[in-house]
Amino acid sequence: GQNIDQPTEMTATEGAIVQINCTYQTSGFNGLFWYQQHAGEAPTFLSYNVLDGLEEKGRFSSFLSRSKGYSYLLLKELQMKDSASYLCAVRDPYGDSWGKLQFGAGTQVVVTP
Amino acid sequence: DGGITQSPKYLFRKEGQNVTLSCEQNLNHDAMYWYRQDPGQGLRLIYYSQIVNDFQKGDIAEGYSVSREKKESFPLTVTSAQKNPTAFYLCASSGRSGQRSGNTIYFGEGSWLTVV
Numbered sequence: 001g002q003n004i005d006q007p008t009e010m011t012a013t014e015g016a017i018v019q020i021n022c023t024y025q026t027s028g029f030n031g032l033f034w035y036q037q038h039a040g041e042a043p044t045f046l047s048y049n050v051l052d053g054l055e056e057k058g059r060f061s062s063f064l065s066r067s068k069g070y071s072y073l074l075l076k077e078l079q080m081k082d083s084a085s086y087l088c089a090v091r092d093p094y095g096d097s098w099g100k101l102q103f104g105a106g107t108q109v110v111v112t113p
Numbered sequence: 114d115g116g117i118t119q120s121p122k123y124l125f126r127k128e129g130q131n132v133t134l135s136c137e138q139n140l141n142h143d144a145m146y147w148y149r150q151d152p153g154q155g156l157r158l159i160y161y162s163q164i165v166n167d168f169q170k171g172d173i174a175e176g177y178s179v180s181r182e183k184k185e186s187f188p189l190t191v192t193s194a195q196k197n198p199t200a201f202y203l204c205a206s207s208g209r210s211g212q213r214s215g216n217t218i219y220f221g222e223g224s225w226l227t228v229v
Contacts, residue, residue, distance in 0.1 A: 004155070033218070042203060042220040043156075087155065099146050099207035099218040100171070103155030 004104035006088050011110045012078055020073045020107045022088035031091040033101065034062050034073045038084045046073065046086075075109070083111045116140070117221035119204050125229045126191065126198065134189045134224045136204035143208065145187035146218070149173060150201040159202075162187055191226060199228050 003025045012018040024032070031050040035043035047055055049064035049071060061074040075082055085106040092100040117138045126132045138145065144163050148156040158171030162181040176195025181187055187206075191198045204221040 008153075035220075040201075040223070040225075042222050045217050045219070048217065089156075099144050099205055100158060100161060101156070101218065103157070105153060105155045 004088055004090055004102055006086075006104040006107045008105070009108040009110065011112060013112055014078055014080060016078050018075045018078060018109060020075070020086050020088075020109070022071045022073070022104055024069050024071075024088075024090050024104075026069070026090060026102075029066055029090065032062075032064055032071050033087075033089040033091070034060075034071075035087040035089065036084050037087055037106065043087055078111050080111050080113070083109060085109070117204055117206055117219055119202075119221035119224050121224060122222065123225045123227075125227050127229060129193045131190055131192050132226065134191070134202055134204075134226070136187045136189065136221060137185055138187075138204075138206045138219075138221075139185060140206055140219065141184075142206035142219075143184070144206060145181070146205040146207075147171075147177070147179065147187070147189045148203045148205060150203060150223075156203060159189065198226055201225055 006022045033048050034046040036046050037043040047062035049062050052066055054063045059076045064071045085108050087106045088104040089101040120135045146161040147159040149159055150156050157173050159177050160168055160171055160179045162168035165181055165184050168179050168181050176192055178190045202224045205218050207218045
């Protein structure tokens, strides 16, 4: 099995930067995803990391360190619409299916004016 | 537009009843999945299917059943054996490993099931 930990909630001000950390303990690794989920809606894909380093995509960046079992999602220039839950998910390394993911419980980000 | 369609959005079930949640995709994806989400918890995998006429149990398959008679469709039945079915259900799909589309898993809009 896999254990995935992320903070429950974070609060930040509009225009600021927030970093959401995710740590995982697994017997193998085959990629890490970040999803954004607004309340009552489907998760939407933000990023996918399989190699160490930083992936930048507009205001969002994701970092991975496989040796440390650690990833973070960086949200810059926060906007009110960024208030949502952010889900960290690790792909099953031994799975026979590309979409078998283990999810953390999610981090609720609250953006204040 | 391509995507995943789940229906109904809201469903109420009486105790002892079976209910079926529909999931249809027009992304030409081979693999489809059902996840369950409870408040404050991560998504958990119920069942998945790699190809037509084949499916596998996920982490919490007890009390659920599925079928995969067509590539586009992967309905989930919540049976009376599922003792705590109230949750948000998400259907997803992905391409095969190695395909360019395989790196991304797409989700439907979800279905809320409540036991009354």
